[in-house]
Amino acid sequence: MRSLSPALASLANVFRIPMSLTPARPTVSRVCHETLARRSSPPLGPITAAMQSAPFSSTSSMAKRKSGGPNVDKRITLIRYFLYHPLTPRPLRFSRNRYLRHWTIHRAWQLFQAKQRSAHELELERQYQAMQSACEELRVGAGDGGRLFRKSMIKKGIFTDMFPIEYGRMQTEYPAGEGWNHDWKRPERR
């Protein structure tokens, strides 16, 4: 069955719908395309339309019906088509206890994540403070009037002419597959 996506095919298998007899559900894109293309005929001007549909009418033009025929939104038609298609699985329903259990687990997971986040933030803050106090110590306590500190704070040539090699690629959790690029040469300074 080529017209079914793998997910739908597995669903059909689960629900014991024989694949050969399966009503071939067209793909979303094709149905959308067809439905939307159906109204592609150019809209007629009001006068010609009135002449074609009704040669004579005693209704005044102000009181005429605002649109010809029922007003159908194609998007709603499509939503309904796919929502009530027999191959669409039923909505997920939980009993009350089961829903409460689910809620409990969800809340616990959210709580756990929030705690992790706040711990991470605290750790970053601690690191920042430690760095700052070290700099302050260098500035005040080194006994050279802060010369060393000023020297170390000069950012000339950092991130201006060249990137450091470790920022040459995206930072990843694990090393790259090919390991070290032994052929790498430092580019010539211009």
Next chain:
Amino acid sequence: MAHCERASKPLLQCLRNTYTRGLPAIQLSARGFHSTAAVGEAQPDSQPFHKSPDPELVSSPRLERRLMRQGTTPVGSRRRRAALQGSANLPFEQLPYQCFQEARQVLLADRAEKLEEIEKMRQRIARVEALSPEEAGGKNSQKSRVHAMQQHLEHLKIHADINDPLVKRKFEDGQGDMSKPIYRFLADRKWREYRRKILVQRITQMNVVPDVLPHCEPTVDTKLYFNYRQVQPGDFVEAKNSISAPKLDVQLFERGEKLVTIAVVDSDVPNVEVDSFDYKTHYLAVNVPISAVNTKVDLSQLSAESQVVLPWLPPVAQKGSPYHRLSVFIMEQKDSQPLDYAAVKAKETDRDNTLLRTLQARYHLKAIGAHLFRTQWDETTLEVMKQIGFNEADVELRRKKVEPLPYKRRNPSSFR
């Protein structure tokens, strides 16, 4: 054997087998939670099941009928009862699902943490309050510090309980204890999600808020009942239903008791002489105590000696007049201090010429709740008018005919 027993038998057998095989310990310990024995077991010390059937578990029609003849109705559906006969009847928090139990451990640990923090916060507040203002750096800063800490404490109290599934279940069942902060918080949130929005929309769209009072920010949930029937905000009420004073259900979401003034004002009394509309106070009561647990206020039951200033006057709309908006305002008295009833009673005797704005300024009131209903001419209005002695009952109001503008030539020579 009833249908459902036969239907659920394979399922139950399957469940029983898995229970006994997989969870012998729980099955054993679960015996303690049984309020009654399973059907198959014989209780040695009491009568067999068919002699004294349990309304929670009975599933055969004959036993049910016997129970009903004795006056107790079986609980739930027969299918549910049949399914319960074979279950271990574990309480919710002991259901043997691993992830659920782990989640409960996490939540319980968090709750213990929060309780510790609450205790710490209380001690800190006590310490700051015990300081003299000079030590704490000024009276104002001490006050604001204590206030901020108390707010944090309230937050902590809510956060300690908000993750409890049993609290959630109790609140959803409507069995929440309003004296506890968590249930008050949940009720407030639920009210603000929908009902408060509706109320605010109605009182602003019908222009009650600038007409009767300049501002109103409702913080208490108000429900209005005429003849035991709830009236939605802005609904039309028949004249014969509003003969007797309504009942109010004023749900406060804060701790403590408040003294409030309740006023019902009609802002659409037609005044033909000046071609405009007047106000009329239909009800005024002061010093009404409300709290989070004491919510019911029956306007006809308030004491006439110490609370009701102007007793209930049934609202009527003359034939032909546009609908009358009757707004109910719950107004908090300053610092919950009682007003001097005798002075108020002596001063506010005129129903027609008292504006609610004046009252608000005179007695330092603050509107914390509002409700609105409307009344118009209907079949029962005439009777009510006769009952209360309304003197213009036989007058029908008509719109003045608008004189057409004088004829003007449409196409004068100046257009050319």
